[in-house]
Amino acid sequence: MATTVQQVYDPGIWHISYWELTIRLVAALALGGLVGLERELGGHSAGFRTHILVCVGSAAIVLLSIYGFAEFSTDPNVRLDPARLAAQVISGIGFLGAGTILRTGLTVSGLTTAASLWVVAAIGLTVGAGFYYGSAVLTVLVVVSLFVLNKLEKKFSRTKRKRDLVLRVNKDSASLSKVVTELHRHGIGINKIIVENEEADTCDRDDMLIVRLQLKLGQTKHFEEVIVSLAAIEGVLGLEAGVESL
Structure with missing residues (x-):
């Protein structure tokens, strides 16, 4: 039941x-x-x-x-x-x-x-x-x-370290190619590059280019020294480095 x-x-x-x-x-x-x-x-x-x-x-x-x-x-x-x-x-x-x-x-x-x-x-x-x-x-x-x-x-991801870099360079100079050469000399690769011409609203002068770079640092330990060497290049009017990321 x-x-x-x-x-x-x-x-x-x-x-x-x-x-x-x-x-x-x-x-x-x-x-x-x-x-x-x-x-x-x-x-x-x-x-x-x-x-x-x-x-x-x-x-x-x-x-x-x-x-x-x-x-x-x-x-x-x-x-x-x-x-x-x-x-x-x-x-x-x-x-x-x-x-x-x-x-x-x-x-x-x-x-x-x-x-x-x-x-x-x-x-x-x-x-x-x-x-x-x-x-x-x-x-x-x-x-x-x-x-x-x-x-x-x-x-384990030191080779993936990245850094943003904003450069203001003279449009008529060869400074951009010198910057790329200097970065490669220090073993720093470039993942992305954006170039803004004089028509961009962010530019202050007609003879200036704004270049935005995303750098792959790799095993580079002294990035500050690289910044100093880039600032010394003729035609580089200013630069700004972002924080490091993975």
Whole structure:
């Protein structure tokens, strides 16, 4: 004879103690700050406080989504969905991450910081939901990826180092060819080159060219000396070097 098991509804699952709520928010602060610390030490735009705010905010939102409407849990006309607000965090955090992606000249930077903001939001959601083990493992993996793997990437990617260089040269001189020759003499390759003539709005003089170069540094260790030698070339009116990137 078949028996049926009657499930007893427990409204207590929609309630959380103040102590547990505090623990979850503090844990989100600590784990998010751990990821943000690595970004802060690296001098990135979104650093320690930004990651803390994202992580704690995500935890608070998922806590609100699960426990914030407990007073309506006994209403037969209300159907609670604990994942509804949390789902909006995953899509909404993309707008904040997009703000950290910058394009400077020929180089795009900030992609890793944008990704770290997205994953730290996930950490906040897991902590807020009480998934402590998963949040701890996720934080460890993120910190290892950002810190340890970053060191390894720099070690094995020295030949991929890039640098942006903007030159202002005399249009009627042979300075551009001399610049290219000097760069090759130091073992520096050119990935991209953009030349703006006197009709460009960024030019200040009719006899001047603006040349934008993306350089492949390779094993070059003394790039500052290369800059000095380029500045000494006749016909070079000015130059500006961007930050190094991979």
